[in-house]
Amino acid sequence: MPSKAAAPRGRAGRGGYLPALGLVVAAVVAWQAAVVVRSVPAWLLPSPARIASSLVADRALFAANAGTTAVESIAGFALSLVVAGLLAAAIRFSRTLERVLWPLLVASQTVPVPAIAPLLVLWMGYGIAPKIVVVALICFFPLTVNAVDGLRAADPQLLDALRTLGADRRRLFWQVEVPGALPAAFTGIKTAAAYAVVGAVLGEWLGGVRGLGVVMLQAKAQLLTARVFASLVWLSAIGVAMFGLAALAERLALPWYHTAVRERNWR
């Protein structure tokens, strides 16, 4: 049985989030005190209390626009997931494709997405499409790299043994390489899920009529700084929710993996 000291740490349900929450509360209190004591003008740095009241007062505005941002984030993430999966499989199956695609993949990361985004708006207009593409571009790299690494990690001895038992290439891929790649792939999935919302806001900043990014731009122009911060709270909530869903999916998809990790901690 696990001793208390060896129990897994840092997870919910064991008071794992309490220290983080405590830090946030302390920071908020210090921030509020600093703003009040130093009489910082609200347009420069609003107090947490003002941000909270913006969250309440502007809730209809946020509710209407958060949905757009969330849809862009999720759609872009999903698009990227499909493309990354296909690409990783292609790289795994063909040495030629690996030699062609891998350097391009790495090189693509040196092109800043904010530099491409205006072009996307130029080509695709002010609708939701360019935002989805920006999100997909942001998510794409961590998804693909981790999936490819996961597929490469398959144990050659294990593959050989199953080949002698009669497994063909297709079965090895689906029964050994893909399940074995999932832990690494989920690292990419969680990273991308948290990043997705950044891409959505970036897309919205470059031109759009709806979304939290648009709300931020308009609030900033009107010096409604509290509303800008309140938008950030919403964005962060969407990002955390997407990360949480990805982490939940991981736990459900990989019961064996978490068993293995737990067992290691017990020894």
Next chain:
Amino acid sequence: MPDASAIRPSTDPAPGPALRCRGVRLGLAGRPILDGIDLDAASGAFVAILGPSGCGKSTLLRVLAGLQPADAGDIAPPPRVGAAALMPQADCLLPWLRLVDNVALGPGLARRPGALALAAEGLRQVGLADFARSYPAALSGGMRQRAALLRTVLGGPRLLLLDEPFGALDSLTRLDLQDWLERLWLGGGRPSVVLVTHDVGEAVRLADAVVVLSPRPARVVAAVAVPGPRPRPAHFRTSPTATALQADLLGALGVGGGA
């Protein structure tokens, strides 16, 4: 031990193929590993290969499995991936499959009907029924090895290549499973078996013939037949024949004061 014939590895009544190697040579990364191996196994025979650690025993099995082409020499029947089932030294279970599903993979890949039922019965026979629903990570090395052996055997291969299948077991379990493996082999249409081990007692207990390899690059330094009825009687391990053979084999390995 329960009746091993309840999970006959194969329904094929013909014994496994005779195996004949002549002058098998192999170098890897410029280093000679196999230096002209001659090996004969009669149809349905159980052959043990003994040799010092790192002498190329495992490589020889990979060649026989068709995973690694030899540089020179003749092997009949020609190795082909899928014709011989290999159990590597590492247990190579899939961490994401429960034990019973891991074992069922063997008969499943060989397209035998009732793979899951076979796997469940096999696990019962090797004393792992209580762990059928566990993931491999929760089990000891010896338990995983037993499951891996089952997975390899239950596909019903005509040629079985076993690389130290009992290496991770405690000595009592090992003796039990040697008896079990013999019964399974006798009851299961007698596939031909090549067993790599460095346990001299195990080689004599199980094999019809024992081949001793030299340190790398591996050559055959001795090949002896093990006489005796099948299944081996209970006192076989300690019989004068067996003990004399073990002393001979230790001598051929360059250990102890054998002939």
